[in-house]
Amino acid sequence: MNTNDNKNDINWDKLLDAFEGEDSSTSLTPEEFALLANAKEIQARLHTDQFDENIGWERFVAARDQKRTRVFRLVRFAAAAVILVAVGLGAWFSLTPAVPSTTIAEAGEPGKVKFKLSNGKVLEVEKTTSLQQASSGASVQVQADKAVYSAGDATVAANALDTLEVPRGMQFALQLSDGTRVFVNAGSRFVFPPVFAGATREVYVDGEAYLDVAANAQQPFIVHAGDASMKVLGTGFNVNNYSSNVITTLSSGKLLVMAANSQVVLLPGEQARFQKSNATLEKTTVDTRPFTAWKDGDIFFEDATLEEIATTLSRMYDYDVRFSQVSLEKKRFTIDMRRPQYVQDVFKQISQSDQHVQFKMEGRVVKIVYQP
Amino acid sequence: MIEINRELYFLCADTAQGTTWSMHQPNSGEAVSFENQFKLHFKLLCAVAFYIVNDEDAARDIVQDFFLYCWKKRHHIQITHDFKRYAVRAIRNASLNYIKKSSKTTLEEVGVIEQLSKNFPGEELEQDDQRNKALWEAISRLPEQRRKIFLLSNQDDLKYKDIAVKLDISINTVKTQIKLALLFLRRECSWMVKVMACLFFFKQW
Numbered sequence: 001m002n003t004n005d006n007k008n009d010i011n012w013d014k015l016l017d018a019f020e021g022e023d024s025s026t027s028l029t030p031e032e033f034a035l036l037a038n039a040k041e042i043q044a045r046l047h048t049d050q051f052d053e054n055i056g057w058e059r060f061v062a063a064r065d066q067k068r069t070r071v072f073r074l075v076r077f078a079a080a081a082v083i084l085v086a087v088g089l090g091a092w093f094s095l096t097p098a099v100p101s102t103t104i105a106e107a108g109e110p111g112k113v114k115f116k117l118s119n120g121k122v123l124e125v126e127k128t129t130s131l132q133q134a135s136s137g138a139s140v141q142v143q144a145d146k147a148v149y150s151a152g153d154a155t156v157a158a159n160a161l162d163t164l165e166v167p168r169g170m171q172f173a174l175q176l177s178d179g180t181r182v183f184v185n186a187g188s189r190f191v192f193p194p195v196f197a198g199a200t201r202e203v204y205v206d207g208e209a210y211l212d213v214a215a216n217a218q219q220p221f222i223v224h225a226g227d228a229s230m231k232v233l234g235t236g237f238n239v240n241n242y243s244s245n246v247i248t249t250l251s252s253g254k255l256l257v258m259a260a261n262s263q264v265v266l267l268p269g270e271q272a273r274f275q276k277s278n279a280t281l282e283k284t285t286v287d288t289r290p291f292t293a294w295k296d297g298d299i300f301f302e303d304a305t306l307e308e309i310a311t312t313l314s315r316m317y318d319y320d321v322r323f324s325q326v327s328l329e330k331k332r333f334t335i336d337m338r339r340p341q342y343v344q345d346v347f348k349q350i351s352q353s354d355q356h357v358q359f360k361m362e363g364r365v366v367k368i369v370y371q372p
Numbered sequence: 373m374i375e376i377n378r379e380l381y382f383l384c385a386d387t388a389q390g391t392t393w394s395m396h397q398p399n400s401g402e403a404v405s406f407e408n409q410f411k412l413h414f415k416l417l418c419a420v421a422f423y424i425v426n427d428e429d430a431a432r433d434i435v436q437d438f439f440l441y442c443w444k445k446r447h448h449i450q451i452t453h454d455f456k457r458y459a460v461r462a463i464r465n466a467s468l469n470y471i472k473k474s475s476k477t478t479l480e481e482v483g484v485i486e487q488l489s490k491n492f493p494g495e496e497l498e499q500d501d502q503r504n505k506a507l508w509e510a511i512s513r514l515p516e517q518r519r520k521i522f523l524l525s526n527q528d529d530l531k532y533k534d535i536a537v538k539l540d541i542s543i544n545t546v547k548t549q550i551k552l553a554l555l556f557l558r559r560e561c562s563w564m565v566k567v568m569a570c571l572f573f574f575k576q577w
Contacts, residue, residue: 016532028484033488035554037491038557038564040492041423041491041493041564042554042557044419044422046507046526046527047422048415048419049415051415051418051431053410053411053414054411056432056435057411060410060439060440063436063440
């Protein structure tokens with residue numbers, strides 16, 4: 001196809017790419033811009049009939065008449081390979097800085113993400129950090145909020161372990177030397193070998209993590225979380241052990257969960273709950289999104305109590321929450337939104353849907369008060 | 373999350389107590405129910421959102437959230453303006469906010485889309501239905517293969533390369549056919565030339 005239209009000097013290749021959504025940022029001449037506007041208008045008009053007003057109205061009525069609050073849905077969750085597990089009450093308390101900050105910081109000035117390498121070295125990661133580091137046979141590339149491990153060819157100490165600590169208010173993405181990707185949530189610790197040398201690949205989660213495990217049948221992947229461990233039979237999963245109970249949720253792949261001498265196999269959409277108090281391991285079917293939305297940068301609660309919501313938000317934004325009335329703790333909300341920069345934007349949505357609930361910020365403490 | 377400019381408090385009037393909410397058409401002054409208002413504007417508003425977000429489901433969500441907002445505010449809202457015009461603007465802003473927050477779109481792209489979005493649906497909102505009709509009529513006059521390729525790209529949202537595979541033709545043929553269809557449709561749909569004139573004006577600023 002001839003790239004340039006002789007008459008008008010229109011670069012059709014560029015234009016058609018922009019139209020297909022490849023990259024509309026490339027500079028366009030006024031003629032090209034006008035043509036793109038025309039093309040987009042035609043496309044939008046041709047879609048008009050896809051939007052049926054009667055179906056739209058039914059959907060609207062259903063949403064309107066829902067008693068509980070709905071706080072908008074933005075991004076569809078594309079299920080990858082996901083499991084989620086929860087363990088270990090107090091796991092994240094131990095990671096919280098001992099001295100509470102007294103500054104009234106809008107965005108929060110959380111602690112730093114730390115790597116404790118097997119060779120004893122400690123790396124503190126900041127927004128501006130960009131470095132390369134060696135750790136027991138692996139090389140680590142650290143960049144702001146993510147790190148990539150790659151295996152070197154040096155001989156490896158089989159029992160070397162690195163530790164990643166993510167404080168409250170932060171999240172961190174990690175790629176292990178086998179290609180497995182791990183998203184570590186706020187107030188969590190993740191322990192892993194820089195290079196997987198043994199017969200199995202074994203890692204430890206204290207808090208919450210999402211794992212997308214690189215397939216390797218010869219070297220099974222095992223995650224230890226509190227009193228439970230999981231063996232990855234398929235592709236991936238997400239682990240959370242914030243409380244002493246372990247909740248493992250699988251959104252794709254296949255997973256074997258072991259705890260207290262019992263074991264269950266999870267298929268996508270299934271969840272295993274290990275109850276520490278009576279040492280039981282139970283399997284249920286769940287909607288996975290509430291458990292995995294965090295790693296996509298979403299905040300998602302389905303008919304959750306304000307207490308649950310406050311606990312999660314306090315960890316995510318590093319605030320402490322106090323309720324002025326116990327009855328407020330049991331109010332229920334459904335929230336689905338992109339994670340905003342400031343926690344106040346979440347509070348605003350909650351107050352808007354129930355004007356009796358108001359949030360008062362005092363330094364790093366949020367008071368939830370009842371407004372008659 | 374839909375974001376509506378709170379300064380723009382000129383929506384629609386609540387004339388009845390309780391659940392029925394009457395709004396008034398700008399020209400005739402005729403009262404319409406909330407349901408009628410919703411159904412009257414739903415298609416256009418979804419198309420406005422789709423123009424920007426390029427995702428049918430997201431477009432529907434944005435429009436629904438806007439109407440939920442209107443419903444919630446129905447007791448506080450005064451009619452001082454044309455609802456359709458207000459709705460188009462609110463949907464446009466909400467859609468731009470949506471893509472700004474989406475990691476898929478760079479800020480430069482958002483800027484370009486924001487500029488582009490000012491041209492749709494254009495100022496003459498009342499002519500919108502005729503324009504859709506005129507467009508379909510013009511499409512029916514395209515040669516068959518060209519029409520097929522154009523609709524696969526524009527209505528079924530297939531990528532050029534997928535159309536090429538589907539029809540067993542080269543990707544360059546696909547692109548050429550789409551280019552020819554676009555040029556033809558632009559010529560046939562006279563209001564689009566006006567878009568161009570407006571743009572030139574705009575660019576000079």
